[in-house]
Structure formats: structure tokens, C-alpha cells
Amino acid sequence: MTYCLGLLLKDGLVMIADTRTNAGVDNVSTFKKLHLHETPGERVMAIASAGNLSVTQTMLAILGEGMTNPDTGEVETLAHTPTMFRSAQLIARALKKAYDDLSPGLFKAMVPAGVTLLFGGQIRGGAMSLYQIYEAGNFIECGPDAPFLQVGETKYGKPILDWAMRYDVDLMEALKIGLVSMESTMRSNLAVGMPLDLIVARRQGLKFELNHRIEPDDAYFRELSDTWTASMNAAHQAIRTPPYGNAAPGA
């Protein structure tokens, strides 16, 4: 399992991914799931992946070698795509090719072959974008009404996003909310685990303002978890006692 989160906000982009890979609880390892491409001042891109690791790595290798665009006949890589939309199309083609090549063998072995990606970034002259890309080669784009996309183990970390994530939240506040979303997921699913990789990119910045790995013993992350838990206990006490039936003496 995996949990990756992408936030596309008024001020920019936040992406966070865990690093745990497992084939059964007795075969656990750490693999980077947040893959970056940056040409400062020109383009900044991040791909986060959830799903079969071999399909993901094959897709990344295909992307690295470049793919021939069936319309133009040219070999395309993420270093030269003209727009984020064309970049998403390229990644989707690479993912579909890796999936189509490998999934028949994986199905025979009863191994899940699916991969879902988050792809965010900006190219000079274009808008900042965030996409969710599926192994069928299709994708959807994040919009301001629900300014986040999730892949992998998405449910545990969603309520905090529903409660607190809005398009106009400050980038550093959004990062904190995103880390709480990761924390609540790691508590409940052992297949999502530290270290965490994260990036922050401001609109028009065309570089990673922040590119960081949070290690398992990180003091700030523990502080964030403790502060949050204390706030949760204050939060339910701030709610009035239910006025139902004979439940609330004096209410």
C-alpha cells in the first residue's frame, strides 16, 4: 500500500508521499515514490505513484528514454514537453505501455498490476496543474472546488482534508494539514510508513521551494502529532452537550 497526496492551491502545489513498499507484512522495504524533474526557471514537475512497483519503475524508465509521439513522430521526454497537459499525456502513454506490457504476466501470477499517479507542476508560460493519471492512459485534473487529489490508501486521511483544506489556505498551513492527513493514515495502515517525501512549489516560482524527506525519528513530526492530538481533545469539549432525550442533565 501507499498514500500520496497532492494539493493544488491558490499559492501553489504541495505533494507528499510515503515510502513503504510491501509484498506481505513479512516483506517490507523503502522505495522513493515521489519523483522530481526540475529545470529552475523553466519547469518544475513531480510524480507520485501508488500501486505495483515494477510497473511504476518500468514507466519511469520508459519516460527517461523518451516516447515517440504518434502524432508528430518526435521522441518526447519531460524535459521538453511544451505544456503540463502534453506532459500528462506523455506520462499516461508511458504508464499505459508499462501496464499493457506487464499486466498479463502479473495477472497469471495473481499479482495486482494497477498503478495510479499524481502529477503536478508548472512549465514557464503555462498554468500550474495537478493530475491523477490511471493505468488505462486516462487522467483527471484537480480543480479549486476540491483542491486535493489522493492515491493509494485514501480514506483515513480524507476527513481532515474535508474539514480544513480550501483553495485559499496558505501553503505552509496546507503542508501541516497534509502531514496530519499522512499521520492519521500511518496510524491505521501499517503498509503506509516513514520516511515521508514532500515538495512545495509556489506558482510562478518554477523551482521546488521545499524538497524534503522526513525521517522516522523526526522531532517536528512528533510535535505535530502531539499538538494535533491535544487540539482534538479540546475540539470535542468545545462542542455543546447533546440536548437529546434525558441525556444532558440541566440541558
Next chain:
Amino acid sequence: MTYCLGLLLKDGLVMIADTRTNAGVDNVSTFKKLHLHETPGERVMAIASAGNLSVTQTMLAILGEGMTNPDTGEVETLAHTPTMFRSAQLIARALKKAYDDLSPGLFKAMVPAGVTLLFGGQIRGGAMSLYQIYEAGNFIECGPDAPFLQVGETKYGKPILDWAMRYDVDLMEALKIGLVSMESTMRSNLAVGMPLDLIVARRQGLKFELNHRIEPDDAYFRELSDTWTASMNAAHQAIRTPPYGNAAPGA
């Protein structure tokens, strides 16, 4: 889908269940999923159900008619079981019988047949207990380390329980936390919906201190949701800005 929650705390028992039943998004209805049995001063019991509605209703009918105990030859009903453990055994036998009778036909029709129950309560002279009962006829018992059990759509509502639910939380605080857990689930899964049924029973009270249905237009529930959302926004602002990389100017 369904979401039912049981809390077994130092002071007593809280159980909450939604009422939405659906066979596809175009076939939605309301059915009570929290079934009560009360003889004030003698016994207080509640069963919450998640899963196939026909299997659940058949199980309830079998329970109502009574089942012959294979060891004693006597017909048992929940009105006369001597202990909560024996009551859980009776319910488990009734559920297994309903499942065994109906599941072959349901499997042929490709309809999920599974049912999981929460069963909580107290019989005079015995301890208050909360069980999770499976259609295989087995069950587990709730303990103070993790003082809650969930059935149905469990993931969205679990983080708030992890953060705030402890064995020594006051019963009315626990009810508030439980309602927030329901609220976060209903936001994300349309197959979990209002009205909500809830009960509260204090240890040794041997009656329902509270037995209430929250209707869709309930003013208090909206107030609880609004107060909680406001607290969530204060909660992330109370966390220090991440000190990572060059992310926090001045930090």
C-alpha cells in the same frame, strides 16, 4: 453500505448507527440498523448491523422466535439468556444460520451476503460488554486498550477515534466524538446517511439512559459539524510552521 460504531467506556456504552440501505445509487431507502432489547433493571441490549439486509432481518426473526440450544435442548431468546457471553453465542448462532440458509442463493445471484454485527449491553449481575459478531458464527470482545468497535464503512471515521477516544472519556464527550466520526463518514460515502440512531447506557443502569433518532434537519448535529470544522482550522494553525529546508522564512 452502513456505518455503525460501538464504544465501551469506563462509564458505559454508546452505540450509533446510520439508517441508509441501498442496492445501487438509484435504489436508496431507510431501515433501522440499531435493534434494542430492554427490560429495565434486568437487562439492556443493542444490536447494530452492517451488511446484507435480508440476512440481517432473517437473523432477527430467528432470534425473535428463539433457537434451541444444542447443549441443553432448551429454546433460548435474548429475554432469558443468563450472561452477555451466552447472548453473544445465541446471536452468533442465529446469524450463522441465516447466513448458511441464504448465502448459497445470494452467491448464485452475485449478491454480497456478509453481515457483521455489534452487540453491546449488560445483564444484572454481569459485566457490561461489547462484541463484534461475524457471519461465520465467531465473535471478538471490545477491551479498554482500543475502547471502540466499528462495522461497515469504518475508515473515514477512525482517525477521530484514534485521536480522541480513550477508555476514561466521559460518556457525553464520547457521544460527541462518535457523532463527529459519523459526520466524517457521511461526508465521504453517500451510502452512509441520516437519520442516525443512537443509544447510551450507563454501567449498572440496566436501562437506556438515552435512545434517540437524529433526523436529517437536526439543528444540534449541524451545530456540532460547524463547531468541529471551526476547531479543525484553529487546530492546524496551532501547529508550528515546518522547520524544513528553506520553507519557513524566519523559522
